[in-house]
Amino acid sequence: MALARLLLVLFALLAALPGRAAPAPTPPLKPLTVYFFDVGQGDAALIVSPTGKTVLIDGGPPEADEALVPRLRQLLQGPIDLVIMSHPHLDHLGGLAKVIQAVGAKRFMDPGFDHPSEAYRKLLEVVGQKVGQVMTPTPNPSAPETLLTVGLGEGVTLTVLWPRTPRDAFLDDTRSDVNANSIVAKVTYGKTAFLFTGDAEPETEAFLLRKPIDFTSTVLKVAHHGGKHSSTAPFLAAVKPQAAVISCGTGNDYGHPTSEALQRLGDVGARIFRTDLQGEVLAVSNGNTVTLTPQKGRSAPVVVTGQTTGPVAKGPMPSGASGSASATGGKVVPASGKLPAPAASAKGMRYVSLKGSEVFHSEDCRALERAKTQERTVYKDRASAMRERRPAKDCDP
Ligand SMILES: [Zn+2]
Ligand SMILES: [Zn+2]
Structure with missing residues (x-):
């Protein structure tokens, strides 16, 4: 018996020696979950971090709220921590007012690109009444070269890649300036990453590619519902998506997704998921792999492997705007990592x-x-x- 114990101790010692033992398996990280909702022709995705922090990116078209609100009620235990409206088009903001009224939101972020529409004005009214804090993707004036990041706990970080006004002027003279100035955000967790692109245009992709950014992402929320202009080959080559999710409506009038975009996504080897055919798509990351499960049809879950990703910013962001404006006299934008408390209205201010x-x-x-x-x-x-x-x-x- 003593010998057996001695052998055990020896074995344990050997196992502890560096280089000899098989690497101890790293315990699986708590999951980061992204729900790509089926909202018909539009976008809506909910991020739930391992610590339960929630971010909703877009709220689908107006008719989406009937299904989206009960679905969010199922998934949420309190108000959404951050609602991001990628850009003020109806197929992205249509359901947001009802969502905010029904489940609540602590913070709201939009690109700050003005778009005169009744729906956007009404949404901002609801935001004004119901949401404590309005954030902008504006770089922090005290560190204008760095990207705005929001920590979601357990090492999950949301980094806003675009827009970056006033340091970089909004893109103009594009096919659609509202689309081109969509919020583009990357969520990283361990070796996995998700890239959300709103309805980004080719100009957005080309502009961003000039920045020292690591675009590598395991899962890409395909820009503009798979429209033929976005998802350019150079951009996809930089993102290297293992999986691509296209959010669009069955038999939509726009012909989304287009064969051109599908071809380019296929060319980079991305597994394609479509909400029009497969309904809601659930993506769960354990920090190493992402398992994507479409909720409709018989498609089996697909596991894709995260590519080791370094920091999102590979250096300070040079300003792309000529004569870039200095920090405005406005309030300081939320600093990285921390979400500040809502600012009280100043007394006596007009x-x-x-x-x-x-x-x-x-x-x-x-x-x-x-x-x-x-x-x-x-x-x-x-x-x-x-x-x-x-x-x-x-x-x-
Ligand atoms: Zn749009
Ligand atoms: Zn859209």
Whole structure:
């Protein structure tokens, strides 16, 4: 018996020697789950981090709320931590107002690219009433070269790659400037990553490719529902997606996804998932692999392997805008990692809207200084400004 014990001890010692023992299996990490909802022709995806932090990216078209709200109620235990609207098109924001009213949201982020539509104005009204904090993807003025990141716990990080105004001006003269300035965000977890591209245009992809960013992502939420212009070959070569999720409606009028985009995704070897054919797609990452399970049909789960990814930013972000504006007089944007408490409305502060504008600024905003000669309306308090206009994105009054 003593000999057996001695042998055991010897064995244990040998096993502990470096280089001799088989590597101890790393315990599986807690899962990061992404639900790509079936919202018909539109986008909506919910990220649930290993610690239960939740981020909703887009809310589908208006008719999506009937199914989306009960689905979110099933999945959520409290208000959504962060709602991101990739861009103000109806197939992305249509269901968001009802979602926010029904399940609540602690923070809201949109690209800050103005788009005059009734639905967007109404959504911002609901955000103004129901959401504590409005974030912008603007780089932090104290560190304008770094990308904005939001920590979701257990090493999960959401990094906003685009837009980065005022450091980089919004893209213009594109096929659709609203699409081109979609929020593009990368969520990383261990060796796996998810890239969300909204309805990014080829110009967005080309512009981003000039930045020192590691785009490598295990799962790509395909831009613009698989439209033929986006998902360019150079962009896909940089992303190297193992799996690609296309969110679109069955028999939609736009012909999404297009054969061109499907071909290019196939060329880089991505496994393709489509909400129009397969319904909701569930993607679960354990930090090493991602298991994708379509909820409809007989498709079996597909496991794809995460590629070791380093830091998202491979260096400071050089500014792409000529004569890039300095930090505005507005409030400081949330710093990396921490989500600050909602700012209280300043006492005695007046609010100003320029003639013909749908937004209002705080009276000390530099945007007003630049437009000294323009006619304006002055509001004595925020509530009265909110009744007629919505907060400007530069000073976020
Ligand atoms: Zn769009
Ligand atoms: Zn869209």
